[in-house]
Amino acid sequence: MSGRRPDPGTVRITAGEQPARRGWEVWLAVILAAAIAGTSAAAFAASGNGSRTEAETAADAPASELRLGYFGNVTHAPALAGVQNGFLAERLRAQGGTKLSTQVFNAGPAAIEALNAGAIDAAYLGPNPAINSFVQSGGESISVIAGATAGGAQLVAKPEIVSGTQLKDKVLATPQLGGTQDVALRAYLRSQGLSFGPDDGDVTINPTENAQTLKLFQDGKLDGAWLPEPWASRLVLEAGAKVLVDEADLWDGTLAGKPGQFSTTVLVVNREFAAAHPQAVDALLQGHVDAIGWLNDAPAGEQAAVVNAGLKEAAGAALPENVVTRALGNIEFTPDPLAGSYPKLLQDGVDAGLSKPADLTGLFDLAALNRILAAGSTHEPVTAAGLGAE
Template sequence: MKKLLYLCTIALLAVLTACGSKSTSGETPEEIIIGYFPNINHVAGMVAEEKNFYEETLPDGTEVSYKYFPDGSSFMTAIETGEIHGGLVGPGPAMNHFTNGAKINILAAGSTGGTVIMARKDSGITSPEDIKGKTFISPRVGCTHDVQFETLMMREFGMKSDRLNGDMKHVTGKPATYAQQFANGKVDVATVPEPWASYIEEEGYGEVLIDTKNVAYGETLPAAVFVTSSDLVENDSELVQKLVDGHMKATEFIQENPDESKTIAINKIKDITEQELSRSVIDSAWERITFTYEINPDYLQMFANSSFDLEFLKEKPDLEGLVDKSFIE
């Protein structure tokens, strides 16, 4: 009887221990879904898709599919609901959702740079001071490019958007439509992610007003970050490592094979947006971007503080726990 009781106790302890432990590996889903935008800052996603890098790092037979997003808000919703397993998004949406309680982690960078402030041709804008009273466009309210632009204008020129009872009117739209918005005279200024800045410049719809290096956090802030859910990190770290490995392989391929990567970007952007960009546009855009998976959390915190200053965030943010660099080290 005592022996039976002892065995039952051991069995019960084993069950309780298993229930209380954090799983570090699990069965890889039959399908992995990766998200990214049709922007040059997201070329790592395009290259990974074209070269099947995730298929190389994931277990044999895993199906990998891709979903393309027009803005960071829809991407972050897809991460939070489990619609996608990971992918590339601007740091602004990732930080905003994290501070609002989203269980997500930034695991790596995708690129830095690539934001350009453009003025419409014949708008009469020849300097940043001329933006007062004009209409500017960004992909989304509070997105990365919006924060970079509004931070610069507020700090350097004392201007705010109409959202803050300021003297700049703000509208939103997809970056691929900015050239037409300029052509129609609907907007005067655009905070533009590449390659659309170089496209606008080449086609003569607008001119560079503030280049990447002079935009707020222009060369230091990650323009794209690789994100997944905290639940996936906690419950299946082996799968997460395989995803990050695929992303790093794509980034290293871009660094070592820029010409082929440019061709991939041209073809993927055409497939997704139905717009074919010239090689000269891509060459120009490439000069404003650095492709890297290395990430510095300090720059993200400074950027988040700017989001608070602009009242995109209700409380001053603490990004402790958002970035997990362990998968790239």
């Protein structure tokens, strides 16, 4: 009904008057009454008082596809093994026929751009790009739903560089501006009293794709790089670099985890996708936990073979066995995102001029993960450290 006001010339019927109705008027009244009843019923259903809301109904529909991003790095081994061994695809298919499609990225900021643009639905990436996306969107873009790996990042340099102070006037690389290793390098340089401004800094930092970093280091055009695995191992074993800083030595376990443990890779999901398809997110998490369990239980040789096959598919080439073995030895596979360390990670980004101060409350949504972990009895519940649901 429109609720339109009557014309000025319309005859008004005062209370108590009941004029006789002609036949067509009776039928009109019946039709109008039925229309009103139908409209009221629809409104009642939409209000949630007698039926499900539109959002709830939509959330029941299986996702036709889940688009997942990850990197061709050993630090993304849960994604590599999850794809190679079919853990992710099988869980999604069983959930309701959801198809898994994948896209490979070089570093976190590029994956975040794809997430924010709706080009992918979930991604494995480093903690700092996840923090930056959350902060810049006012908490609306993504949720961290699980950890994936801890450890596996090093600052490697020319053998003659044996202390941080010797990095003055040197040229260093990181995978991408604002990425987790980029922030870690800048925080370390600050701790050594070194600046890194674009024009007059003590150290030049060139964000560079990992494969190009290896070539530039071999050609003598870089003095070092802060890299995730397997790239740190490649520079050591294939280009003669030495480890100047193992990032594990910078974490004493007081913020989260245990000494030497720091978050390298987490699993995040686009919030709109998660709200529309919670069952698909559950299935993704189940496959993710399956992959971590397999990595932790598989014989070393089988583990390395599957990860190397995943690297070949993602990056176009397998790695020498000694590189994969060294890289895997520096990494721990865990669903714990080590949430207690995230305020420090944010502050490191702020100090580097790459982030702004913010409240990280709501960044984590670990409730589904903890439900899956409890059902499988494979891992203790993980904490959001007061920064979200658990």
